[in-house]
Amino acid sequence: MTDAVVHDIDEGIDLHAPRVRASFRLTSERHLLDGLRDELAIDGALSWQKGDPDASRGQQRRMHGWSLTLPDAPSYSADTALSELLLALAPKREEIVHAIRSMELDARVCIEVTMTAGHPPALHCTPATIAAIASYGAAVSVVFE
Known part of the structure; x- marks a missing residue:
């Protein structure tokens, strides 16, 4: 394929594909989690x-x-968004799992989809993605906007 054709295909995907955002959330009713920002030091974490x-x-x-x-x-x-999220978490996986277990935190992977032109994404996950999510003991939520 020529560069022009690949560029046109990419533009078509950008215009018509749904927008997919993945997040990983830890929550607790008992513990403040502000310290995790510094302890885990993952850029963009809140x-x-x-x-x-x-x-x-x-x-x-x-x-x-x-x-x-x-x-x-x-x-x-x-799966594309989930894989990128899991790659961002991977260097701190052991520390995250330790925090989840020691503080009895709820872990959740969230997929938020903004629909465009009625084309939903495939909610397909590879076995590797499923295993990686399971290694955190995380639930999965999908929200369509």
């Missing part, structure tokens, strides 16, 4: 406390939390 405003939902947070959310990207596969 933490909040119970009662803080949640701008995305227009209400207050119900639990203390820590999360890493990757920017949304056009994709027809949720």
Whole structure:
């Protein structure tokens, strides 16, 4: 394929594909998780406390939390976004699993999909992605907007 054809295909995907965003969230009713930001030192990670405003939902947070959310990207596969998220977490996997177990945290992988032109992404995950999510003991949520 020529560069012009590949460029046109990429533009078509960008315009018509749903936007997929993946995040990894740890929550607790008992423990403040602000220390995880410094302890794990993952670029882009955020933490909040119970009662803080949640701008995305227009209400207050119900639990203390820590999360890493990757920017949304056009994709027809949720596995692509999940794989990128898991790669970002991988260098700190042992520390994250230790925090989950020692503080009895709830772990959740979230996939948020913004629909465009009625084309949903495939909610397909490879066995490697499923195993990686399971290694954190994480639940999975999918939200369509």
